[in-house]
Amino acid sequence: MAPSDPTQTPLGMLALRTIAMPADANANGDIFGGWVLGQMDLAGSVAAGQRARSRIATVAVEAMTFHKPINIGDLVTGYATVAKTGRTSIHIHVVIVATRRLTHEEVRVTEGTFIYVAIDDEGKPRPVPPA
Template identity: 55%
Template sequence: MSAPRGELSLRTLAMPADTNPNGDIFGGWLLSQMDIAGGLAAKDCSGHRVATVAIESMCFHKPVKVGDVVCCHTEIIKIGRTSMRIKIEVWTKGYPCPDRFKVTEGIFTYVAIDDEGNAVPVKGG
């Protein structure tokens, strides 16, 4: 079995209020969790506020079920002058089965910004 890549940036529980009409967790909810995790990683990397500017790719592998523990792992794959590309993998662990599964992954781009929303240099970028 493969393992998550990157740092654990967000861990939460999939709840009934987050389901789609099929009873699975709504993809938009999962996307928002990924964006939060990526934003936290980008803020730590840049030392500034950040804004999401692109989702380059995203692929759903398996559905997420109510009660699954949802773990978002982030890996910074490129730091530019003002931007950061971050790969985000989402893994779940359900009960009673203790196995972990990669359910989705994507590449998100964030830009470091100042209080007025202007792009600013990333530390070390």
């Protein structure tokens, strides 16, 4: 799958696919931003969990941009890339591509950086293992 603008940064690993449903829409009939954020957090958590090889917790979200709306019925695909790691933190860049229901046009709709912390069984930060 290619982004609508091929000059943009790579999409990353496929981390999530779902369909935007009427219950996820706001009063304008577009998909609610909070729902999109939740899907992005799920997509990012897949990559962060694989990198951490442990439990993780979302600690912050940075640089969120909603480029275009998601419509009811769009196929919503989440891609995730490990942007950087710290001692206990993992920064994941998440891109959402919407495939329009009737035209099948692929549109890069949203992106942002989700920061996760590797945690132990007590919920305390633990070091990220070597890659």
